[in-house]
Amino acid sequence: MSEDKYANALRATLTEVRNICPPITHSFIFTKEGKIIAEAEQDTEVSTEITLHSFQNLIEKADTIGGLNTFVVNGNKGMFQISRVNNMYLAISASKKADMTCIQSAARVIVPTILKLLENKLLENIVSTPTTSATSYQNLTTENLTGLFAGETAQVDNAVLKEWSKNLNNTHIDEIEIETPNGKTARCKVKPISEREFQGKGLIRIPEKIYRVLEVEKGEQVKVKPAVPWRER
């Protein structure tokens, strides 16, 4: 799992938490060094640059009480909370209407669990799967694949499949992994694009069923890479 995927998965988690608890106005995860790892999609932009600098100062000064585990600001219109999650910090702001149980669940259960899972996955991949250019993602534009036999098989240019195959010691590519900008992923079978009008345009033709899994629409950019079993690499 790449860092990009990791960030996407965290962003998707934060966005989902926000969907479950709409009074959450902003949420982001940052490191002690002041780097934002992931931020939920939000309606309004805020200057997190300034806030991060202050949080760093606060974290530094909190050493005197054994570090910063939580920081909560209660205002008459809303609240803001920073919670330490493993080696990172989760920041959530919410309006007064927010259900505190929901916020605490996100801070103490959901995000730590996802972080733990992702960190394990990241570690696993670092140990067992060195990323090579041969298996790096390729950006392709989505196109509908309809028809009676569309099934669950996507289509990409034969040239792309050949290139992947060449880079992977002529391994036959019959499965791919697709990742959306929102971090949704799907694995499916792949064939070369059969219809000439769609060839050579950097497209990936996706059947309806996979569209639903990925929650994308026609014309969106997705990242695609061959899914090759490790033993065949």
Added chain:
Amino acid sequence: MSAKDKSEELLAILRLNLENVRHREGVIGYILRNSKSASVDINDSTKIVDYAMLSGESLETGDMVSEIFQLGSINSVVIEGNDLKVLSLVIEDQHVSIFMDRKVDHNKICKELDSTKHSQKRNASSIQSNEENQEQNEVEIPL
């Protein structure tokens, strides 16, 4: 009653409430400050500077966060570490930070101190006598 008298009355009530809080189990001290002076009563005097810096930083960060995330006026700021937690409040022109063990219910203390605003009308004379009984280890620092 003039604004100055009101401010002094508030300070007197706040000090009284703080004294009550101070003697609770798990509370290790407090810092009370306004633009002119500060009162510090902390068990471990070697920690006063560090605690004062943390208190100031936490209220400043609270202010900044409130402005950026539109939280309105601040009711309380709580910072919790592995060893201790700090409850900070702004009551009129007084900034208070109470340092306590993690197991102490800071919400109770918060309510108690918040009631300072409402009990300002109480007779100030009863406060004066209580003030005389304050602990000797309290340090007054002019700013």
